[in-house]
Amino acid sequence: MEKIRLGVIGTGMAWERLHYPALQKLSDRYEIKALANRTRSDAESFAQKINLDLQNVYDDYNELLKRDDIDVVDILVPIELNYIVSEAAARAGKDIICEKPLAPNMEQAKKHLELGRKYRVKIMIAENFRYNEENNKIRDFVTSGKIGDIVYFIRNNVSCFPCEMTKDTFAAKEWRQHPEFPGGAFLDAALHDIAAIRHIFGPVECVQAFGKPQQQDYNPYLSVNANILFKSGVIGQFTYFPSGMEPQRPLVGFRIFGTKGEIYLEEKSSGIINVAYNDGTSEQIAYTPEQGFYNELLNFYNSYTGREQVSVPPEIEFGDVKMVFDILDSVVRQEIIYVDVPPKKKKEEQYLTGQKEVHPYIQ
Template identity: 35%
Template sequence: MAPLKVGFVGTGIFASDFHLPALQAIPEHFTPYSATNRTKSKAEKFAEKAKIDGSKVYDTIEELVKDDQVDFIDALVPVQHNYQVIKTAVDAGKPIIIEKPLAASLEDAKKIVELDKSTKVPILIAEQWVYFKAIELIKERLTKIGDVVSFTHKAIQQWNPNSPFLQTKWRQNPEHIGGFLSDGGVHQIALLTEVLGNIESVSANTRQLRDISGDDDILFSSVKLASGAIGTYTYSTVFANNKPESSLIIYGTNGSIYLDYTDKDHITIDTYVGETTSTNPQHIEFKEDLFSEGIQYEFENLYEAITSNDKSILKATPAKSFHHYAFFVAAIESSKDGGGAVKVAQL
């Protein structure tokens, strides 16, 4: 089968530095074909890098989707435009992958979910953490530790004032609820919910440390899952000089599981089984880069759905992404109300 021809909508940093290399790494499946951007000169520069013919640089998405040769859309736009971009693609019968978080509001997020339910056109949300190898590895071991009682999930990353993502205006002045918290934090919530199930409620405190964030950028929370398990979730990328830590610890009635994914080159899972102290956990370790490899997983998943005409095999669906985003909407509401418990919106 010939490679699928990709139409890029939005040609900024993430399109150029992450999505394009991921697609070019799988030339038997994908060919960069066309592009559009609000600033056409940026699309033209991107086209040169992607080896896209200049005649396939369009002024608008409406023009791009009319091109019968475009097999699917890769959209990387400010979150507040997600719904309209998805609708434009679906109305033209074009499968689409679009960056997270799902929308700028729960209202728009629900509209995307309803649109997805109403069409056979594949809609994939670019939440690559649902493909994290650790998810299946942990789920295989959950029964060994009995009923899950509690968990601690922490993602504290080193502050990087030189991050190119800090320079994007729509992130500095976010229209989507949660700002940097929901933009980055949906990844950890995807990991948590893929392993332990949906979240029922959250009690949270948030605050803003960095002016450039445009909104709150620190989150400490207490979480209750639909299963009844309770735990904590902490997330920030803005603390000054610190020891980064990314971990998920799950406590069961017959043991515990420790995932440490701080270092992508040395990810570990230790499983302790039994009610008494054990110094010999079941230990596994592996490497995985959820930027480069994870993005390739997304595109391979979309390729399979398109070529098999079966959108049911998509892993990062709008419905899943809705729940991840709804968690942050509830967390921000909780913080504004003094940290009381707030129910997470369900579909």
Template identity: 50%
Template structure:
């Protein structure tokens, strides 16, 4: 089986804890052949671990782009650099068969860059996958299927409460310890960085959002402009819901509020993404518990890209789709600032501008030898 050769751009925590374990599990499909990070200390630890030669270690990603033996460029840089670095790669690799880009979420930090990022695949003729793992997680997809199968009747409304104790996490060996997250230069801080996951999951389950109204409690901390954001959403399907994101404290009571979905024939309850079970309770008193494997999004997204590169699937999460997730967060922040209801999705259904294997844009795989 052919392996896709990968060049890593950014070797921080996202690579170490999220992407690298998935590459290990898919070692029959991917091989990491080059690393880039502006801080040499970050790449040094990987040289022996991955068996990569010194001439395949870079502090500037641009020389790496001219290597014919790399198929996939995996971008894991601070959020404010996502669009610029991805656009630079896409422009350099324009219309080259057998090349693709992975970019971490969110795809950009403002409206203008997010919209421009969404146009990159069509503009440069190169496939791009956004690593939004929530859209690939088993729990989100199971809930989506339960709703589509109307196991709880027609969905009427939902509530979801997410709590992140960023002030505590920033003192631990966690993502919050990074300087660019503690003092972000992108809109929303941790609300954008972490909250976009939850928004992606919500939009994946319930579809397009017609409009929203958000409220926030301001705080003086750099990591987020608001300690808590709560937003009312009306979906084009007719479903309504409430999402709350509290980033400055703890939820002490168990079970957690989590996600609770109410239908005409029952309800769905997911306490948290790592609990491993989805509870479905029917109005007639019957109950079922659906088990799932937590944190499979990173594996599933890489498997999806691999199959797409060989023409077996379409990329599930493209920049066009992730634009809607990022825009929703930006619309929430705008609604708070301007104290008004904001329209979100202009169309009811997401239709990708390119697909693998169709007549309009075929991307075939051919094996070839931030500042």
């Protein structure tokens, strides 16, 4: 079996705990050739764990990119560097796996869209929630009409970032506690939820959001609450509360209400999707949690070898990132923001010019 010769840029927690365990299961498809990390000693420690000769370790990723024996680079760096490193890799002619988000701001996100075409390289953005088993099952349930027509949903994400800051967790990282990118944890973490609901329900018409401000660097708001209207007509309410706890059980979680029943996922690690029907029956569908990392790397391999398309190219991730900033923009401007609207003509202009009938609910 053909193997992808992989160079890794960024050997921190995301590499060790997320990507590398998945790659171990795909060892017949990927071969790790070189590591680069700004703290060289960390990369050297990992190289020793996998018996990689230290001559294949770098503290300058540009040196790694010069190698002819690397087909693909896996980029796992602080968010503010995602586009910068991706652009360097594309310019070097390397195909790219880049951790989400594709960029720290919309200006660089737009530039990221051009990299694949400009340098003729394959790019996948590693948004694992779009590859997670539970989200794909739920999407299938929704599209197949398992609970009838979807009316609305609630998605609640509560966590305690401050509680995790002193532990051996992602929240303990300095660049997450004092981010050099707008949105803080909302861009870093809530992006996953937004990717999931867009994956399940499709394009978004508009959002209206509110936030409770706080004076903490890690996130500009104590909580963000967003009302969402999808182009399909589905209505949703998403809450991101990274500064507290949810002591009640069961959790609010993710609840989808349809004309024939309800889908309920308490949390992504639960392993069970609950489906209850209006006739009083119910079923519990099992899934394997945290399969997104394996699935995304398998998808990239299959795409690289011509078996399928990349499921999350930059164009898909761009929409997720744009919606993050649209929600934050709505909070600041205190108005409805249109999301997946053609750039030549905003929705407000369509109504004003008579090119679109006024929606009956806003006449």
